[in-house]
Amino acid sequence: MRALHPYLYGEQPKIKGLIKLNTNENPYPPSPRVLAAVRAAVDGRLRLYPNPTAEPLRKKLARLHGCAPDNIIVGNGSDELLALATRAFAEPSPKPKVQGSNSQWAKSAVQYFTPSYSLYPVLADIHGAVRNPVPLRPDFGLPTVAELRRGKIWNFGAALTFVTTPNAPSGRGYATSELESLCRAQRGVVVLDEAYVDFAGENALALALKFPHVLVARTFSKAYSLCFQRVGYYVGHPALIGALHKIRDSYNVNGLGQVAAEATLDELDHYRANFHKIISTRRWLGGELTKLGFCVFPSRTNFILAQPPRFSARVWLDKLRARRILVRWFGQPEVAAFLRITIGTPGEAEALAEAARKIIGLRRG
Ligand SMILES: Cc1ncc(COP(=O)(O)O)c(C=O)c1O
Known part of the structure; x- marks a missing residue:
């Protein structure tokens, strides 16, 4: 416990x-x-337990994705599901082991690319599994299977592999064909974490219905404005989904979250209109920041990663905060030069661009 670090x-x-x-x-x-x-x-029903398996929601999701309710498990946000997969599929390792031909090492390995979602190593540590972080390409592209084989760090037998797609914090999207090649080569369970996929042009959900070792994680938090309610889900083979059902909490999804998520699925056109607004603001903000000298990575998500000019990203974080704008900076070396900026409303994007102009000195104030 003393050696653990919580998620930041x-x-x-x-x-x-x-x-x-x-x-x-x-x-x-x-x-x-x-x-x-x-x-x-919100009435007298609050005294009752919610549906233990979120069955009505699973049925609706199954209709949406053209699969059976047995292909779906709902969680208290997708974070809970990522933790469940770690517990279900990776073995705790009694002591750190060295990678090599050691199959015991692979059984305990939680593997992920860097940079990607910073929760994965935390989950591996909590469970006492071994982490296997493997760098993405310098442009945050996915290495090919051949490159991974040559690199010798990646483990094709790893018990559990997390792939954030589109990637966070870079925002970069991956083609379903490249994800499919990776899934095909992998012998352990692969979780394709599609938290931001509604802002991308492509999704890999079909892979979860094609391969028995692939799970796709989705969330209502980002595209469906429901962070507060904590609802996420996996789509995958009933054998994997069934294993996760065995180890989840009995009533893991709160009742109001289930109600909100079900109602959301009746309103998809409303949300699709929001995706388009966010994508168009993303394009505008990326263009403005580029004009100001930021190096902006192309994004398929509701945020952009950008390297700011003049000052370090750390200094920009404080300067923007002084102007009442909060963005995110991560200290890990691969991304320490960048700011991650969530796409807000057009008004918020304009306020950010204006603050940036002032920080650079193009405007007074
Ligand atoms: C890549 C990724 N996966 C999963 C999550 C968790 O989302 P949820 O709110 O469903 O737990 C996040 C949240 O930031 C994320 O960035």
Whole structure:
């Protein structure tokens, strides 16, 4: 316990008037019908336990994705599901082991690319599994299977592999064909973490229905404006899904979260309109920041990763905060030169661009 480090959350300040672009929340509220459904559920039913397997929600999700409810497990946010996969598929390792032909090492290995979602190593450590971080290409592209074989760090027998797709924090998207090649080569369980996929042009859900060792993780948090309610789900083979059902908490998804997620699925057109707004603001902000000398990576998500000019990213973080704009900076060496900026409303994006102009000295103030 003394050696563990908790996950570092993005700041959630309660300061009025702050423009919050640090935790990839959706700037648009849930649809009025979703809010009405949640309000209507706040009555005497709160004394009852919710549906233990989120069955009505699983049935609706199964219809949406053209699969069976047995292909789906719902979690208290996708974070819970990532933790469940770690517990279900990787063996705790009694002491650190060296990679090589050691099959015991592979059984305990939780493997992921760097940079990607910073929760994966935390989950591996909590479980006492071994971490296997493997660098992405310098442009955050996915190495090919041949490159991974040559690199000799990647383990094709790793018990569990997490792939953030599109990637966070770079925002880079991956083609389903490259993900398929990777899944095909992998012998352990692969989780394709598609938390941001609604802002990309392509998704890899079909791989979870094609391969028995692949799970796709989705969340209602980002594209569906429901972080507060904590609802995520996996799609995958009933054998993997069944294993996860065995080890989850009995009532892992709260009742209001289930109600909100079900109502959301009746309102997909409302949310699709929001995706388009966010994508168009992303394009605008990327263009503005590029004009100001930022190096902006192409993004398929609701955030952009950008290397700022003049000052270090760490200094920009403070300078923006002094102007009441919160963005995210990560200290890991691969991304320490960048800021991760959530795409807000057009007004918030304009405020950020204006603050950047002033920090650079193009405008007074
Ligand atoms: C890549 C990735 N996966 C999963 C999550 C967790 O989302 P949820 O709110 O569903 O737990 C996040 C949240 O930031 C994320 O960035």
